[in-house]
Amino acid sequence: MIIDTHTHIFPDEQAAAILNRTARLFNVPTFGTGTAADLLQRMNACGIDRSVIHMVAPLPSQVLPTNTWLIQLDRDRFIKFGTLHPAHAGFKDEIGRLRDHGVQGIKFQPDIQQFSPDDKPGMYPLYEAMCASGLTVMFHVGGEPLPGPDDRSKPSMIARVARDFPDMSIIAAHLGGLNMWDDVLIHLAGLPNVFLESSLSYDYIKPAVAENIIRRHGHKKIFFGSDYPFGDIARAVYAARNVGFLTEAQRADILGLNAERFFMTA
Numbered sequence: 632m633i634i635d636t637h638t639h640i641f642p643d644e645q646a647a648a649i650l651n652r653t654a655r656l657f658n659v660p661t662f663g664t665g666t667a668a669d670l671l672q673r674m675n676a677c678g679i680d681r682s683v684i685h686m687v688a689p690l691p692s693q694v695l696p697t698n699t700w701l702i703q704l705d706r707d708r709f710i711k712f713g714t715l716h717p718a719h720a721g722f723k724d725e726i727g728r729l730r731d732h733g734v735q736g737i738k739f740q741p742d743i744q745q746f747s748p749d750d751k752p753g754m755y756p757l758y759e760a761m762c763a764s765g766l767t768v769m770f771h772v773g774g775e776p777l778p779g780p781d782d783r784s785k786p787s788m789i790a791r792v793a794r795d796f797p798d799m800s801i802i803a804a805h806l807g808g809l810n811m812w813d814d815v816l817i818h819l820a821g822l823p824n825v826f827l828e829s830s831l832s833y834d835y836i837k838p839a840v841a842e843n844i845i846r847r848h849g850h851k852k853i854f855f856g857s858d859y860p861f862g863d864i865a866r867a868v869y870a871a872r873n874v875g876f877l878t879e880a881q882r883a884d885i886l887g888l889n890a891e892r893f894f895m896t897a
Contacts, residue, residue, distance in 0.1 A: 632887035634710075634894070635674070635682040635864065637769075637804055637830040637856030641665050642700055650860060665860040667706060673864050674708065680887065682859075683710040683894070685738035685769060691719040698725065702732045710894050712736040712769055717746050717753040726760050735894060736767035736802075741783035749788040758792065762799045769802040769828075773809025786811055790818040793825050800893075801825045802854065806832040812840050820847040826893070829885070830856035833870035842876045850881045854890045 641649045646665040654661050663669045674682060686701050688694045698713045713729045715722050715737050729737075739748065746753055748770055761768060772784045786808040793801050807815035807827045819825055820843075827848055832841065845853055857867040871886055 632883075632891050633677075633679050633868065634855065634887040634890035635679050635857050635859065635867075636802070636828050636854040636890050636894075637685065637862075638670060638682045638859040639665065639685055639687075639861070640667050640670050643667075653861070659861050661860050662863045663860040667704065667709075670859060671706070671708065673859065677864050677868050679864065679868070681708050681710055681890075681894075683712060683769075683856075683890075685712045686714040687738055687740045687743055688714040688716050688719075689743050691716040694719045694725060698729060698734075701734065702729070710735055712738045712767075714738060715757055716744055717750070717757060722757050723760050726764050726766065730764045730766060734766075736769055737761060738769045738771075739784075740771045742771065745783070747783050747788060749791040754792075755795070758796050758799060762796060767800045767802060770804060771809075772803045772807060773805050773811045786814040786818040789825070790822060793819075793822045797824055799824060802828050804828050804856065804858075805830055806836065806841065806844060806853075807848075810835060812836050812844060815844055816840070816847065820844050821849075826852045826854055826889075828854045828856040829871065830858035830862050830867065833867065838874075838876065841874075845877070850877065850884055851889055853885045854893070855886045 643666050650661050650665045663673060686697050688697045694714055694716050701711055701713055711734045713734045741748055770784055770789055772789055774782055789803050801824055803819060803825055806829055807819045809831055855871050857864040874882060
């Protein structure tokens with residue numbers, strides 16, 4: 632069982648433009664076309680059983696159409712995470728609509744959506760409504776692609792939200808903070824309602840730091856992810872299968888069994 636807990640896809644007619652714009656904005660490479668068909672083809676080639684799809688609406692006006700497309704996406708192997716925006720006034724109704732259609736969580740990308748996760752007036756009402764509906768939250772965390780003074784999502788911010796909402800399950804992408812892993816050790820590792828997802832970490836993190844994070848947090852609360860189409864699925868699977876400080880059983884948990892227990896037995 633392999634579950635990729637961090638992927639993005641887009642409507643076929645919009646995928647190329649969205650992919651090109653995002654790649655230019657963050658100066659990152661892309662892998663594939665960003666369409667459902669391309670993701671499924673790569674999943675088959677790499678032995679991926681299921682993928683978690685994350686949608687992001689940069690503007691509040693994009694929340695409803697983006698979620699409508701996700702709801703209508705009929706793919707048995709996709710686990711769906713919708714999108715909200717702090718400036719979207721109808722977030723309570725939208726949370727209800729997503730939950731009624733089997734969407735399991737919400738993805739936030741603070742850099743693109745231009746908010747801070749620990750902004751109490753702007754974000755805490757959304758978290759309260761999400762908690763009431765049992766939705767999980769997934770945050771992009773870390774520098775994009777490198778840390779900078781204007782980064783809007785840091786491990787310390789996610790830790791503050793986790794402590795203020797102990798009943799909300801939080802997934803922190805990029806092993807808790809892309810290129811901010813020393814801060815992950817200080818702030819996030821070990822928090823009981825936080826799960827960490829591995830995408831884009833293998834090529835950059837020092838193995839000793841990764842081991843410290845995983846040992847402190849507990850390997851049962853680590854998920855595998857690729858960040859397709861901004862990460863190479865095949866490379867991510869290879870790296871996850873060859874982490875030297877983990878046992879075969881621990882690698883199997885991270886590659887898919889942890890996510891299977893979390894997403895498919897809730």
